[in-house]
Amino acid sequence: DVVMTQSPLSLPVTLGQPASISCRSSQSLAHSDGNTYLNWFQQRPGQSPRRLIYKVSNRESGVPDRFSGSGSGTDFTLKISRVEAEDVGVYYCMQGTRWPWTFGQGTKVEVK
Amino acid sequence: EVQLVESGGGLVQPGGSLRLSCAASGFTFSNFWMHWVRQAPGKGLECVAAIKEDGSQTSYVDSVKGRFTISRDNAKNSLYLQMDSLRAEDTAVFYCASLPRGSGSYWGQGTLVTVSS
Numbered sequence: 001d002v003v004m005t006q007s008p009l010s011l012p013v014t015l016g017q018p019a020s021i022s023c024r025s026s027q028s029l030a031h032s033d034g035n036t037y038l039n040w041f042q043q044r045p046g047q048s049p050r051r052l053i054y055k056v057s058n059r060e061s062g063v064p065d066r067f068s069g070s071g072s073g074t075d076f077t078l079k080i081s082r083v084e085a086e087d088v089g090v091y092y093c094m095q096g097t098r099w100p101w102t103f104g105q106g107t108k109v110e111v112k
Numbered sequence: 113e114v115q116l117v118e119s120g121g122g123l124v125q126p127g128g129s130l131r132l133s134c135a136a137s138g139f140t141f142s143n144f145w146m147h148w149v150r151q152a153p154g155k156g157l158e159c160v161a162a163i164k165e166d167g168s169q170t171s172y173v174d175s176v177k178g179r180f181t182i183s184r185d186n187a188k189n190s191l192y193l194q195m196d197s198l199r200a201e202d203t204a205v206f207y208c209a210s211l212p213r214g215s216g217s218y219w220g221q222g223t224l225v226t227v228s229s
Contacts, residue, residue, distance in 0.1 A: 048221055
């Protein structure tokens with residue numbers, strides 16, 4: 001199985017400041033169809049997960065543009081340009097290239 | 113509005129069985145692969161089973177192979193997970209979700225399965 005490793009696991013942030021989460025996969029996530037199926041999810045406290053980003057850098061409808069994704073191969077990053085209070089929660093990367101689809105351990109974003 | 117509503121969770125003894133259901137509305141259910149994702153208490157997410165749009169193909173994570181069966185009824189816009197030979201380590205919130213490779217991912221609110229004597 002593809003192992004997804006996130007860092008950091010805990011990220012204290014200052015409101016209005018940028019934040020960045022790294023995700024590395026144990027194998028390249030490039031698919032034979034030319035796409036790379038790396039997703040980012042947000043799980044606010046007490047809520048179901050919500051996908052923010054698909055195929056590395058595409059935002060889901062309704063996701064604020066302060067969220068951006070980048071990367072290729074085995075190294076990926078989620079950036080929040082200016083953290084807002086509603087961004088508190090746990091963020092997961094997930095690969096959808098090879099079954100079983102696998103998630104990272106999660107990064108807990110909290111306000112300092 | 114898209115809705116995925118899970119039901120069927122509860123307390124079951126080790127070795128027992130449970131059948132989860134998920135009722136979908138607000139999108140064309142028959143056009144999407146569907147998934148069951150679980151989250152053990154205080155832990156991360158694990159995708160345990162998936163089923164193709166027409167039900168002709170299913171996939172499972174190794175830890176549930178031979179014990180769990182995913183199925184769907186497109187006429188009823190419903191997804192199911194039959195869980196047999198349950199173990200304590202299966203205790204989790206189970207989410208019904210669409211996880212397409214393209215846009216449009218939807219999740220239910222989850223149903224809690226507790227395996228304990």
